[in-house]
Amino acid sequence: MAWGLGALGIALALLALRLAAPDAFLSLLAPAFAAGERASAWIGTVGKAAGVGARSLAAENEKLAAENAALALQNQALKEEVSDLAALIGTSTPRGRGIVAGVAARPPTAPYGTLVLAGGTDAGIAPGMEVFGAGGAPLGRVKAASARSSRVLLFSAPGVTTDAWAGDARIPLTLTGAGAGVFTASVPQGAGIALGDLVYVPGPGAVPLGRVAHVASTPSDPVAALSIASLINPFSITWVALYEAAEPAAP
Amino acid sequence: MTRLAPAALLAAAASLIFLPWPVSAALALFAAPAIPLAPLALGIMADALYFSPGVSLVPLASLVGAVASALALLLRARLASGIIAA
Numbered sequence: 001m002a003w004g005l006g007a008l009g010i011a012l013a014l015l016a017l018r019l020a021a022p023d024a025f026l027s028l029l030a031p032a033f034a035a036g037e038r039a040s041a042w043i044g045t046v047g048k049a050a051g052v053g054a055r056s057l058a059a060e061n062e063k064l065a066a067e068n069a070a071l072a073l074q075n076q077a078l079k080e081e082v083s084d085l086a087a088l089i090g091t092s093t094p095r096g097r098g099i100v101a102g103v104a105a106r107p108p109t110a111p112y113g114t115l116v117l118a119g120g121t122d123a124g125i126a127p128g129m130e131v132f133g134a135g136g137a138p139l140g141r142v143k144a145a146s147a148r149s150s151r152v153l154l155f156s157a158p159g160v161t162t163d164a165w166a167g168d169a170r171i172p173l174t175l176t177g178a179g180a181g182v183f184t185a186s187v188p189q190g191a192g193i194a195l196g197d198l199v200y201v202p203g204p205g206a207v208p209l210g211r212v213a214h215v216a217s218t219p220s221d222p223v224a225a226l227s228i229a230s231l232i233n234p235f236s237i238t239w240v241a242l243y244e245a246a247e248p249a250a251p
Numbered sequence: 252m253t254r255l256a257p258a259a260l261l262a263a264a265a266s267l268i269f270l271p272w273p274v275s276a277a278l279a280l281f282a283a284p285a286i287p288l289a290p291l292a293l294g295i296m297a298d299a300l301y302f303s304p305g306v307s308l309v310p311l312a313s314l315v316g317a318v319a320s321a322l323a324l325l326l327r328a329r330l331a332s333g334i335i336a337a
Contacts, residue, residue, distance in 0.1 A: 001286075001287075001288075003256070003257050003260060003289075004286040004287060004292065005288065007260055007264070007288060007289060007292035007293070008288050008291060008295070010264075010292070011291075011292040011293070011295035011299065012295065014295075014296055014299040014300075015295055015296075015298070017299075018299045018300075025299075029268070029300070032268045033268060035268075035269070036268045036269040039269055105268075105300075105301065107271075108271035109267075109268065109269070109270065109271055109272065110272075110301045111272045111297060111301055111311075112301060112302065112306050112307045112311070113306075114301060114303070116301065127305065143303060143305030143306050144303040144304070144305045144306070151301075151305070151306055153305065
């Protein structure tokens with residue numbers, strides 16, 4: 001019982017510190033979070049090396065380099081297309097300056113489908129800001145911010161709903177977070193959504209959020225259940241970019 | 252199991268930062284029979300680290316920890332009275 005009472009006392013002391021001085025609390029834990037991140041990265045590297053082998057690594061590296069080159073070209077082509085369209089239409093609202101913040105804790109270490117950022121109101125981060133990962137993929141919104149830390153609720157957190165559309169036909173659907181970077185959605189049978197279709201959310205234009213990973217349907221069922229995987233693995237996010245939430249377009 | 256419970260409790264506390272939260276939960280449940288307050292303490296620690304009113308409606312880790320601790324205390328009381336009765 002002494003161990004239990006001691007642990008409870010320490011837990012309540014930590015809670016009191018978090019409530020009274022949240023930034024001192026995070027400053028106290030920052031070295032531990034950093035050590036945890038280094039340990040996770042080391043375990044991942046060792047696991048891969050033990051399981052894969054040098055030859056397979058070289059082949060995988062070559063394949064990834066080729067994919068990277070192809071994506072860079074595609075990206076460039078799309079940039080040109082956007083630039084042409086903006087010039088043609090005459091409306092182009094450049095995005096304001098963003099804020100880059102490091103991630104102190106992420107799933108699955110952090111529960112509730114949240115990210116803990118090592119940056120807060122001192123860096124210009126405020127609740128409501130939109131959070132993006134590498135390549136501009138949307139991740140979530142800032143829900144709480146103190147002077148030197150902030151918490152982001154991921155769109156894929158369990159129970160979070162997000163309006164989106166899928167595929168080239170832009171079929172509207174409502175995504176429900178299922179945790180671990182996965183979303184679920186239901187669409188009418190025969191809606192035309194296929195495996196691999198991109199799912200977009202509103203943003204500056206259409207912002208890709210994920211890809212359809214599984215379509216579960218039976219001929220007698222009026223709806224098809226979709227599983228959508230986020231484009232970014234939430235377990236490996238190390239930094240994010242934050243922007244003010246985009247205002248809705250004028251009618 | 253009783254002798255390993257303090258080690259499990261300490262490992263669970265450290266794993267809140269270093270390992271996925273299901274590992275912490277499993278270690279807390281492992282320690283619960285010998286240290287009934289362990290799940291509650293670890294739930295409060297997890298919420299002190301990660302909970303924020305905007306991200307979840309209720310501090311789920313603390314609530315689940317409280318339920319697990321209550322069950323562990325009940326189980327311990329039942330076993331103790333069973334041994335005494337025997």
